[in-house]
Amino acid sequence: MPQRIECDLLGEHTVPADALYGVYTVRALENFPLARRPVHPALIHAYGAVKLACARTNRELGAWDEAKVAAVEGACREMMEGLLDAHIVVDALQGGAGTSTNMNVNEVLANRALQILGRPLGEYATISPLDDINRHQSTNDTYPTALRVAAIQQLHRLEQEVVALQEAFQAKEKQFAHVVKIGRTQLQDAVLTTLGREMGAYAEAFSRDRWRIYKCEERLRVVNLGGTAIGTGLGAPREYIFRVVEHLREITGLGLARAENLVEATQNADVFVEVSGILKACASNLLKVATDLRLLSSGPDGGFGEIRLPPRQAGSSIMPGKVNPVIPEAVSQAAIAVMAHDQAITQACSLGSLEFNAFLPLVADALLTSLDLLANACSILRRLCVEGLEADEARCRQHVESSTATVTALVETVGYEAAQDVARAAREQRKTIREIVLGRGLLSAAQFDALIAPEAVMRLGSTSPRPRGSSALEPP
Numbered sequence: 228m229p230q231r232i233e234c235d236l237l238g239e240h241t242v243p244a245d246a247l248y249g250v251y252t253v254r255a256l257e258n259f260p261l262a263r264r265p266v267h268p269a270l271i272h273a274y275g276a277v278k279l280a281c282a283r284t285n286r287e288l289g290a291w292d293e294a295k296v297a298a299v300e301g302a303c304r305e306m307m308e309g310l311l312d313a314h315i316v317v318d319a320l321q322g323g324a325g326t327s328t329n330m331n332v333n334e335v336l337a338n339r340a341l342q343i344l345g346r347p348l349g350e351y352a353t354i355s356p357l358d359d360i361n362r363h364q365s366t367n368d369t370y371p372t373a374l375r376v377a378a379i380q381q382l383h384r385l386e387q388e389v390v391a392l393q394e395a396f397q398a399k400e401k402q403f404a405h406v407v408k409i410g411r412t413q414l415q416d417a418v419l420t421t422l423g424r425e426m427g428a429y430a431e432a433f434s435r436d437r438w439r440i441y442k443c444e445e446r447l448r449v450v451n452l453g454g455t456a457i458g459t460g461l462g463a464p465r466e467y468i469f470r471v472v473e474h475l476r477e478i479t480g481l482g483l484a485r486a487e488n489l490v491e492a493t494q495n496a497d498v499f500v501e502v503s504g505i506l507k508a509c510a511s512n513l514l515k516v517a518t519d520l521r522l523l524s525s526g527p528d529g530g531f532g533e534i535r536l537p538p539r540q541a542g543s544s545i546m547p548g549k550v551n552p553v554i555p556e557a558v559s560q561a562a563i564a565v566m567a568h569d570q571a572i573t574q575a576c577s578l579g580s581l582e583f584n585a586f587l588p589l590v591a592d593a594l595l596t597s598l599d600l601l602a603n604a605c606s607i608l609r610r611l612c613v614e615g616l617e618a619d620e621a622r623c624r625q626h627v628e629s630s631t632a633t634v635t636a637l638v639e640t641v642g643y644e645a646a647q648d649v650a651r652a653a654r655e656q657r658k659t660i661r662e663i664v665l666g667r668g669l670l671s672a673a674q675f676d677a678l679i680a681p682e683a684v685m686r687l688g689s690t691s692p693r694p695r696g697s698s699a700l701e702p703p
Contacts, residue, residue: 363455418632419633
């Protein structure tokens with residue numbers, strides 16, 4: 228393969244002749260064969276926006292001629308649009324606090340700008356990765372800023388998916404409002420409820436997630452761009468520091484603001500722990516709901532079998548006719564992975580030392596991956612499971628009529644002792660609650676049906692208090 232020679236602090240090194248990256252990237256490829264995958268695309272695109280903001284600010288300060296700045300800004304826009312992703316090749320996990328990513332970005336932007344100008348790759352006397360692309364910058368302010376921008380943009384997508392999932396459950400709440408079923412505590416029959424009410428509870432949980440995710444942007448919008456190495460703005464003109472975040476805000480359309488204390492914002496990464504905790508809460512709800520859907524659809528003949536999930540694929544290579552709840556299973560695994568990423572983020576942010584955190588590449592990889600996992604999990608759960616979910620009304624009715632949980636609905640009418648005796652008799656005689664109640668003349672068929680009707684089950688509390696010793700069948 229044809230090579231070109233580039234030089235850095237450690238000396239000369241060969242670089243593929245047609246590569247947009249340079250010597251620093253080559254050394255990073257040699258040093259960090261860890262995750263064996265490149266940095267997250269969202270971080271690359273956000274980095275393009277950061278570099279574009281820096282380039283526009285430097286243009287205003289008269290740092291470059293118009294031809295050079297036009298080429299650099301064009302390259303930055305291409306990176307923002309994802310056209311240069313294939314050239315950001317450093318490993319997602321790396322030493323150096325993200326310097327390898329920053330330099331890979333600098334080299335690619337410099338060489339792409341050289342191409343735009345019709346100059347040879349590696350002609351850094353014309354456009355330099357360091358003196359031009361990285362002008363008035365450091366990894367320590369550009370990397371955290373790019374991560375915040377990428378995270379906010381990914382949060383917008385996650386919020387949309389959570390809202391869509393919430394609405395899908397709200398639709399099922401209305402669809403199944405009339406389906407009375409057994410409510411369970413500790414996996415044991417407890418009281419009557421409706422399938423619609425269960426679906427509505429899931430929707431409410433995701434409504435909380437949506438609000439928490441929406442508020443995350445407030446935590447991430449404050450950036451340390453302009454602080455350079457440790458937040459003191461070393462090497463950057465005062466005008467640059469004041470203007471660069473304004474340009475980034477215009478480019479991204481996000482409500483970004485420069486940190487009042489750039490030193491503190493450069494030192495600490497606790498905001499990522501806070502955001503990750505909110506993502507973990509969403510993962511917790513996804514895992515709980517996915518588990519419930521698996522339980523409610525279990526069997527279907529030998530389990531609860533109260534709902535039917537859309538069949539997605541044959542379930543077994545040896546058991547004919549078996550269909551597994553593969554979508555809830557996949558969502559559960561994504562949720563567990565997000566919880567694991569939260570632990571990694573917590574530890575990485577805690578290990579920051581003195582003026583900066585060297586472990587932001589792990590934070591970036593874990594946080595952006597978690598955002599992807601949650602958005603994708605919400606999407607497939609909605610599209611491939613919830614929207615096609617069906618109720619087995621006959622099975623729900625069978626459970627209601629045969630379960631001792633039904634006697635709880637009778638307590639206010641026949642009294643606790645009589646209801647308890649009905650439950651005992653149903654077990655001993657292997658009859659339904661309905662059969663025992665009607666057989667003993669405790670209630671008429673119409674009265675029994677009224678007590679377990681959706682309207683009665685959904686009612687909040689009793690319609691009126693019953694004096695002790697009186698029967699609810701007679702007016703008090």
